[in-house]
Amino acid sequence: MAKKDTQQQDSSKVWSIFSLGAALLGATVARKTVTKSWQAATGKNPPANPADPDVDLWEAVLWAAASGTIIQIARMLFSRRAAHYYARSTGHLPPGLGRDNQDPSKSDPATT
Template sequence: MADDKPDIAWRVVGGLVGLVTAWAARKLLGFAWVKATGKEPPIDPDSPEVSMGEAIGYAVVMGVGMSVAQIVVNRTAKKRYDSWRALKRTVTPES
């Protein structure tokens, strides 16, 4: 009988993958922002010193970029994890 609940190992792996992905995506998107605009990303987009266009642009880039990164990495990691679990089951069948 298939269990729809993710196992504890995937919860741990998925959480770690999420943290690393968020950190790496933020660094990569910040680097891309500097290359595209020539300015550092706004630290506080709510600050009156940051223009409305820059704040909205940064929010869109970060929101879309982070979401896409999470989707791609989570799907890839889950696919590989499931593949590894299936391989493990065929090598060492459970009693």
């Protein structure tokens, strides 16, 4: 039994490092992509600090919305890809990730 606990802890550590790397890589790629897209669309650099009062409000809001959305989507996609690779490599889902049971025909246990 102790060996199984050690394997689960090792698996959890590997997944933690792997998922962190995937999320950071996804965020970095997305940040560079959204910055280049902003420069191509507006002809100028994105605001360094959208909270700066010298930055137009519309520009700050648009930058925050665009960069936040793109970066979070990229992080999610990279993390999903990492989970898929992990599952293929180990034969099971990463620790903490399980099937969602999103079958609408089943009742929600919280409401019953």
